[in-house]
Amino acid sequence: MKRLLPLLLVLPLTACGGTEDDSSTLTVFAAASLTKTFEQLEQQYEDEHPGVDVKLSFAGSSDLVAQIADGAEADVFASADDKNMDKLVDADLAAGDPSEFATNTLIIAVPPGNPAGVKTLADLTRADLQLVVCAPEVPCGSAAATVAEGAGLEFAPVSEEQSVTDVLAKVEAGEADAGLVYVTDVKGAGDKVEGIAFPEAATVLNHYPVVAVEGTDDADLAQAWIDLLLSTEGQQVFTDAGFGPPAA
Amino acid sequence: MSRTRHVGLPRWLFAPALLAVAFVVLPVASLATRINWADFGSLVTSDAAMSALGLSIRTSAASTALCLLFGVPLATVLARSEFRGLSAVRSVVLLPLVLPPVVGGIALLATFGRQGLLGEHLEAFGLRIAFTSIAVVLAQTFVSLPFLVVSLEGALRTAGEKYEVVAASLGAAPTTVLRRVTLPLVLPGLASGAVLAFARSLGEFGATITFAGSLEGTTRTLPLLIYNLRVTDADAAVAMSLLLVVVAVVVIGLVRPRGAL
The missing domain is CATH 3.40.190.120 (Osmoprotection protein (prox); domain 2)
Known part of the structure; x- marks a missing residue:
């Protein structure tokens, strides 16, 4: 037992290390006000992309930008305003131009x-x-x-x-x-x-932009999420939830 | 205390011990490397920082006073009396020590909030607690009380009862024994317990933000301000974090040299 002890201490670490294939996970950072709609769309996305696990992280937009800047591994970022999206873009952390997908009042x-x-x-x-x-x-x-x-x-x-x-x-x-x-x-x-x-x-109209995060492992999966938001089905989910159509 | 000869320690023990020290020191030292020293002075003396620091110190002092007022009798009862269910009482009192502070905040809201068990009646008297500095003090007292009770009870048990027995046999009344013998004997333990409670109050975050909210000058203590600034003004957040570290070090330094902790 004594000899086993160090082993037992190390074992959980290797379990956390993770050998799972990261490419099958899409991590979406989204403003807290998107919680219900994104959870709905998560289901749809996973049905359309078998084998892909969508992980959603909700918080205040400014929190999320700070987390991404500190190295959090996000593939997609959806902000509740342009100001915080601009912060991400200014930090060279956005892959491409953000697309607006909804507005809110x-x-x-x-x-x-x-x-x-x-x-x-x-x-x-x-x-x-x-x-x-x-x-x-x-x-x-x-x-x-x-x-x-x-x-x-x-x-x-x-x-x-x-x-x-x-x-x-x-x-x-x-x-x-x-x-x-x-x-x-x-x-x-x-x-x-x-x-x-x-x-x-x-x-005061709040604009909701979305963008793929620079350095994402799977740009295609990230783009597919953005496409889903802008698709007719996606837009219907937002309309049902009370969002306005994108203004831009 | 007489000096006893040390039994040699196994050498390998020092390696993990050193790692443990590094694990605590390294993050705090790393914090210092993130400081923007050029603006440090103006950042920690800004109105928001001064207001938050002042509020933190005032509320922590108030919660420490409450901890003393109720914790000293409680610790004495736990250490010196015997009744059925004593150990259950002790476990319950220690609960905030292991409870996530945010749970404490929700529990306090359920008690003192407007719709809360007691809050509902207090509201009828025009007494409102949620979103006031009183809520901050209650949140801090909730999480800090076990620190005082544990230190003091430990000190009381270590001190033993022999002097109290002597005092009582010489005719001292129980209150006199408590006042003249028991408490003076455990004064170092009492002091360290109070300092720990104060330090814990100073760092309180989860229960406060859940129960008291966050408003400059009223409920936004230093940890809440740091949380607020961390996303918009990282330099200010780091500067204030260091300020809190310094205050904590000073507070702990106050009792540590006596070896009472």
């Missing part, structure tokens, strides 16, 4: 029954209201800031979250009276939140 999310009685964007500045928004660094936060600026309003949120899903979670839990999220988030949450549309939202 902001909406006010409130807990079911709208306990705080929110009706307009201006209501979000009420002092008694617990408002949660995204931090300005993430796309939903910069969109919220732009909307507020355009409407001449100043929000005093109780928290600035790192991703749009965190904002939604706080509204769903009833901890916040209102949050600024995407139309698609409210639609995806079903009856766990209510959405209150506001006219100012139309002024």
Whole structure:
């Protein structure tokens, strides 16, 4: 047993080392707001490409760019705004030009029954209201800031979250009276939140670009994912989820 | 303590021991190599950094005070009394030590959140905890309490009861024994426990971001600010990380020389 011990310690390491064929895995880094649609498309993609395992990683777009810049192995990157996509392109980490595949607009999310009685964007500045928004660094936060600026309003949120899903979670839990999220988030949450549309939202359109990541092992598989997003079936998935068509 | 003659250690023991030290030192040293020294001063003294550091220190001090207030009696009870279920109580108290902090955050939300078990009633009194600095303090206390309790209970068990027995036999009342004999004897253990709790509070992240949210000046402590900046301003994030390392080293250095840890 004593002689076996070093062996036992090393064994798990070799297991992690992995001998599996990496070429059969497509790693997609996507903005948190794409979670539901991409999970749906993952199924379709894997059906069309037998033997290919799609791995999805969702986070705030800025987080994902930072991870890729730090060497995370992603094959495809889908951002929730142009700003973060530009960061990837500027760092020479994009293989080719990004393609826009969807747009999204902001909406006010409130807990079911709208306990705080929110009706307009201006209501979000009420002092008694617990408002949660995204931090300005993430796309939903910069969109919220732009909307507020355009409407001449100043929000005093109780928290600035790192991703749009965190904002939604706080509204769903009833901890916040209102949050600024995407139309698609409210639609995806079903009856766990209510959405209150506001006219100012139309002024800020969020663009969703996608690109293959430089140095990807399998450029063809990556391109096939991008093609799927732009295909008629792919676009239908986005429309069903509440996304707008690509503007560009 | 009298010096005893050392039994020789097997030489091979030093190799893995050295690796263990390197494993801790290397990442911290690597952090220093990432620093943009030209801007370091302005980065760590920015308004956001100062506000986060101030908040971190204030909330950590408050949570350490809470840990002392409730942890000292708890550790004393655990070390000196006997009743059925004592070991179960000890296990429960240690739970935050092994629980992922984010789980602690969700649990605190379920308790003190607006829809929470207690939060619902507090809300009726106009007392709101979520998204306030109080939430930060509660999150820190939750994760730090076991550190104080474990250190102090260990110190109490090591100190033994003989002086207390003598004091009691000379007619000292239980409270007097506790105040004049028990606590003074374990003061080094108490100090190191408090410092550990403070240090753990200073580094608290998961429970805080889940339960308290993130807003400059109110709930955005230094770890939360670092998390926020790491994607947009890596230089600032690294600079503040080093600031946190320095504060942690100073805090640990405060008690380490006495060998009490």
